[in-house]
Amino acid sequence: MALLDKLERVLGRFAIPHLSLWIVIGQVFVLLSAMLGLLDLGNFVFVPELARHGEWWRAISFLLLPPPAGMFGYLFTAFAWYIFYLMGSALEGFWGEFRFNLFVFMGWALTVGAAFLTPLAATTNLFIAGSVFLGFAWLNPDFELAIFFILPVKIKWLALLTWIANAYYLAVGSWPLRLQILASVGNFLLFFGRDILLTMRHRRRTMVQHTRRIAAAAAPEVRHRCHTCGKTNLTDPQMDFRYCSKCAGDLCYCSDHIFAHEHVRATSEAAPE
Secondary structure, X not given: OXXXXXXXXXXXXXXXXXXXHHHHHHHHHHHHHHHOOOOOHHHHOEOHHHHHOOOOOHHHHHHHOOOOOOOOOHHHHHHHHHHHHHHHHHHHHHHOHHHHHHHHHHHHHHHHHHHOOOOOOOEOOHHHHXXXXXXXXXXXXXXXXXXXXXXXXXXXXXXXXXXXXXXHHHHHOOHHHHHHHHHHHHHHHHXXXXXXXXXXXXXXXXXXXXXXXXXXXXXXXOOOEOOOOOOEOOOOOOOOEEEOOOOOOOOEEEOOOOOOOOOOOOHHHHOOO
């Protein structure tokens, strides 16, 4: 965090406010232009080999590639824009403009860097947006999201499904897909790894303390303890314990010492007159 503070003091003035909104506006413009035949969406896909041969803009323009339409058509695209803007704005409000800019930039840098390991494969911004979603879900696990504005679901369950999907595609997906997932997960861990570690440690301590409390509550109670030798009803369950009426404080003794002990007097009685 100290490094981030130093970077923010030096570079904070260059941060773009409302970055998620500008990204959405850019994607809307690109999609509308493509629908009017003014742009080809294929030119916005990042292919490292093409970037090396002069189409350098692809390394930046792929951030403006709109979400795929999906089975619900452009309704899904509009919903994806809404979610990205909502969660991106929330992260920016939590971190500040600079740190959110840095989060998106690091996701972009890791994705571009990983893409050069498979230079002929196409790379999109899908997992960069996914890291924004996972970051928001980590900070707001109980936030309820209305799927398509109808079905309310806590975002932590959607995040869990996302992690499961990432794990699945890491196991069976192609290498370009795996690298994009690793880049987005690496970006998430870079910003949230310390918080996750601290949370796990806190939960472990809480679990240990809870276990100890349960064990203490379930442990048998010491009801009788011999004032002379320290035997209890737990250490010697067959022992007969009695209380001496002549001792101050209603003291308990085992059967070995009930008749063979020195009576304990109150302090006022023991003091000479």
